[in-house]
Amino acid sequence: MAFEMVGVLGLGTMGSGIAEVLARAGLRVIGVEADAEALARGRRYLEASTQRAVDRGKLTAEEREAVLGRVSLTTARRDLRDADLVIEAVPEVMSCKIPLFQDLDAVCKPEAVLATNTSSLSVTAIAAATSRPERVVGLHFFNPAPVMRLVEVIRTVHTAPGVLAAVVELAGRLGKTPVTVGDRAGFLVNRLLLPYLNHAAQLLDQGVAEREGIDVAMRLGVGMPMGPFAVLDLIGLDTAYETMCVLFDETRDRRHAPAPLLREMVSAGLLGRKTGRGFYGEERAHRDPEKSSVITFAVAGEGCEVLAERLRVAGYKTSDDPDVVLHFADRPVIEHAARRTACSKLVGVHVVGGRVAELAVTALTAHHSAVAAAGLMKVAGLTPVRCRDRAGFVADALLYPYLNDAVRMYDSGYASIADIDLAMRLGCGYAEGPFEMMERLGLAKVRDGLRALYAEYREHAFAPAPLLDELVAAGLDTFPRA
Template sequence: MATPASPLSPLSSLSPAPLPSPSPRSLGSPDAPGSRPLRKVAVIGLGTMGTGIAEVLTRAGREVVGVDLTDELAARAVSTLAASTARAVRRGRLSEPERSDALARFRATTDLRAAADADLVIEVTPESYETKQQVIRALDAVVAPDAVLATGTNALSVTRLAAGSARPERLLGLHFFNPAPAMRLVEVVSSVLTAPAAVAAVTDLVVELGKEPVAVGDRPGFVADGLLFGYLNRAAAMYESKYASREDIDAAMRLGCGLPMGPLALLDLIGVDTARTVLEALYAASGDRLYAPAPVLGQLGAAGLTGRKTGRGFYTYAERGGAAVVPDALTPGLPGPRTAAGRPVRSVGVAGSGTMASGIAEVFAGAGYEVVLAARSRSKAEAARTRIGASLDRSVARGRTSAEAAALVLDRITPAGGYEAFAPVDLVVEAVAEDLGVKQRLFGVLDGVCRPGAVLATTTSSLPVIACARATDRPEDVIGMHFFNPAPAMKLVEVVRTVLTADDVHATVREVCGGIRRHPVDCGDRAGFIVNALLFPYLNDAVKMVQEHYATPDDVDAAMKLGGGYPMGPFELLDVVGLDVSLAIEKVLHAEFRDPGLAPAPLLEHLVAAGCLGRKSGRGFREHARR
């Protein structure tokens, strides 16, 4: 993940003065770069990432010298390292003697010549070719010819940086993730010029540091950031279009996908300016307009609102560099005079008999609502109720509820073999097949059997809600209520208004979400809503990465779990969701937005055509035991 680097600028102050008389070591040796152990390391640039890398190295027993532009920056790095290792001691991750030894192995200076006897030099300076090339040229005049040089870039071409070096074969990319002491992934980036011995030596070092190395080729963003920043850019564009609030976008991705942070909060952490730089590099290399930075990133950057480091970005923070968000003009306020009151809901109908319908019925019954579970036949409805009973039994076995409470929940669910049983209910939630024709026919039936004033909701994840609404004579009563699977566990509901949805219907569903202890996020009626519109292009990008033989599914999954904190890698998730389901959603997104970059990857289409659908078929991107 990109993070703010130390503010090293044109580096005239870091250009080395002539060395008085070179030692035999500095004259170099005929050995290739990386042919000797990497015991002493120099880190050039002591910002957040540089200081974090220095901590990782010192705690692993390496002698580290840090170099920055001013005495103030050097002293700050020493203080930061002392504070960070003190926290590690308090948390039991480091002993006091180990801390003392680690601090003794680190020194910071403004003199680049201190790197002269380093076996490995890692530059972590701003994402600028000019700055990094100046650093590399200055190091060429200082370090031994067989020393390895590593750039911490995550956006610039390692090949281009190497080409400007006196010894391009010794330069490679070494991309740590923030915070470096905690994140396990390190991308080891080689170019066509890199000596294999240098790559091998650095890879061995990464393993010794307790990290997971992933070998990647030289392309902007490499694996993790190549996938991450496209997703972040789409989230910024979604916010800029006023499709959804920043809070709802972030909550949707945290609760709907299990991500550790929402995308806009993550942009603030990374730095809006840093993110824009990365995206510019990705766009320049690919020409894919999905990487063209959303204008809001440039606007925030021009205003100096670059995220946590300035105290304000998409959100406002209590202090510069702090994580605590404080209310601002965009923060949702306390409820004021209501424009519409919700309709009373005491009973709920759930249409369908599959996994999602059963889960939704369990959620409503668990919250105290009387539920009618209707399917096309009585036997299907009863089978669904039996499935709910088994789910409740598992909750009892795990100590999450009592047998008495589970029995009461099941008693609230009445199975029915026809939709006419919905005649008295206040809210109907359909969870039938994700097929527009099927849903439209069902809404036509509901229009005839449901009482006037009943709210009709669809759980569709990709189809237009308005098309379901227009199948009735009461489109104002129709709304989207997109639950996530498994419904009893997932806390998110996307509340989807059409242009015809009545205000009191929207208010009703928001109130009902509170009653069933779910977090509602508001969005408009367009393909993918929030979560799928951000998730599936990311999954598609991952498939393209494998399709182009840039990385393996295992490497991509490892990169996103270890480098991005994702609970599942994209290929694990694709196999769970189903490749056919994923393809269908991607086709809907492509048809809606008409962006060539959203076209489904041919590899995904080929796998679906071959019947490789993921876990349910026994084979997708990986082999699975048949269910």
Template sequence: MVGVVGLGTMGAGIAEVFARAGLRVIGVEADPEALARGRGHLERSTGRAVDRGKLTGGERDEILGRITLTTSRDDLRDADLVVEAIPEILDYKVSLLEDLDRICKPETVLATNTSSLSVTAVAAATGRPGRVVGMHFFNPAPVMRLVEVVGTVVTEPSVVAGITELSVRLGKTPVTVGDRAGFVVNRLLLPYLNHAAVLLDLGLAGRDEIDTAMRLGVGLPMGPFALLDLIGLDTAYEIMGVLFDETRDRRHAPAPVLRELVTAGLLGRKTGRGFHGFHGFPGDETAPREPERVAGVTFGVAGDDTSSIAEALVKAGFAESDDPDVLLRLSDRPVVEHAVRVRRPSSLVGVHLVGDQVAELAATVLTSPEAARAAAGLMAAIGRTPVPCKDRAGFVVDALLYPYLNDAVRMYDSGYASIADIDAAMRLGCGYPAGPFEMIESLGLARVRDGLRALYAEHREPAYAPAPLLDQLVTAGMTAFPRP
């Protein structure tokens, strides 16, 4: 028998997961009103599954029939496992665990669904730290397949193994990790989201442009600001604070704009406004842009492999010229050094094609607004979404993606998690099309290493220096990571 304490967003979903797997569940809430809300969550969630044809009415009744709801913690005395999903406040969790330690039989395993608190600190509140683990589900728990199973330095290995096996029985994919702030997913995801907020604050590109570049260019299900709004900016701010406290890495300091939005009560979807849905913020161009009128604009293309873009533009009816209105300089590096060498620097715009849908367009300090607008119109005319940005190393996509990939390599190299687990965690926990190692391999190890070097050279940020493992694999001529 399994206990779940706290039947909010996560706890109700976790109770449902256990009941769906045939286990008897005791769900505990703080008071009768909260219990009624918990029952509502369970009924709605299973009801939706029936509406979608995922469950029959009979199965739903069986699932709900396995869940006993109560406001008394004492009812957990015979539970074999209790998972707590009460609010993310250490004092609350410590006091709950002290109580559970007293109430439950000595063999009971106590699990916390904390996203960012120290499992070790929670475990230390009990007289059975060896039987305390993290069991980190993702939202919505019945749907998301990933579970991060977190063992502390004192957790008994058999307890970690048992919870890992149980997770498989629940139909989940467990990854087993140690107790570091953020575990795998939040440790890799949140710094990337925070970095996007920092870049927005610096005016690298607009909010929608950054979201579009990551969605269409990398194939992520959502851009970083849409995802931050979904997670909740207060939650993101808190997790960044916890990461910073542990790592003292200044990249983990919450972006100032997050603090501003949180203080203003603009927390994202849950309050109706966050990065999206409010006006007057730099980059907040909510109205869909009119395609630029570019009829009659002449173009030139320079750089490597110019033929396909030149052909596409000619096919779209534009004329190539030796003294063009817009000189498109294909490059994956800043282009100002090329601008100073051409006859009309104001006409030069850097173009970085990302995937087959996006064209990042770097305007240098010399680029005229007319040329920048015309370049956007030309790209739209050949079916690419223009992402105007400043002329900085990595432009938008590589500047955001490569440090994230580098963090994943460093995480693996530190022995924290396996390549397969990190890839699975990011695919299943974030809905990414590929894990970071799969992404590096499809981009090319050397390309990522070189891109990181360029970012490092520009920002002198130690964390952008290519992870030694990545650098060595490139030097050794490898095109894939060694997997056992």
């Protein structure tokens, strides 16, 4: 099965990017839009994107002209009648996609393959609406399509093996790395990414930490390329909300229900970069950081001596009656504070990634003690993130359930460890895949962190995956690989 002429239906940012990728690989492309105005906008997207490639040295001026020459634009779907493959890239609304595929089914030649670029909707439902379900697949490119290397190829129970193989081969021909998965809501990347982003919104809504603190903890502490709220603004809060709705409809897992704050912001039209305001974008009055006159301190808990030495070198003194007590906590901080006479002075400390210090304040912690602890962290070369005394604080509370989801995905047979790690690195720009990260952190540490989260929140999704429990019980610290 050879694909030489490919149709792209919908020339928004994503569709025009897909058309560019196809044309740069030497294929003839027919771009289709609903009307002349949308078609002109799609042409502008193509011209601007290819010009940026020239400016960055990725294309020569002659190559750009050749790429644009391979793309023909039209408003008539009937012009797709000779296409070998048609990729749909219209908005994520099932009531729009099904009639569109039924129309394509009538227009395109019988041997043509129909593909949807949906990021979360059921490919099976779309395929079942046509007379050729065995020739319908999901072909999910990531934005921006000319840059992102990952492509998810989604098979349904109907998909013919030869069709799947041909589409996978095409993805490689386009210079992409294909990962083949089954038809589950969110597929692979969004099924792991979006619950993590939604969980961040829930922590913010619950007042566990502030927006900037959560982003700093995940970016500087964990090493994510962007914090969760910056990512939500980038992909669009409406897109995230709709994907969470699809996930919840399939799983009925409470953790997949969109965070109330997310729903509220979407209703208010605060959608992120596309509207200029989301979690970021609103100008706020600058607040000077509060200053502390702390002179003496005390430390407690495992691993505290390195921090204490840094502070002593900086000129601060330890004392039996200190201004603030920094406790490296291995259990809820309030349990330590309640046993002290000067309970208002105690602040929990959790160092993440050697760069961030999460500062857990309890119901007993005095405000000036929290301010003092933040000042000392800066002196010690750490970025302070203030949070409430909750299991996992910020970083672990967000990271461990994401890792647990990856274990469950693998254990269900949905995807291999290699494919999951590869997809999250390429699709999200992570330095490590979830299994690589778990093996670096230690499986027992992740398991124990999940147990603490489950003990506090009683969320089923926080209970360690059975495979993770099994491996830790067996004394293993790596996952089985074929």
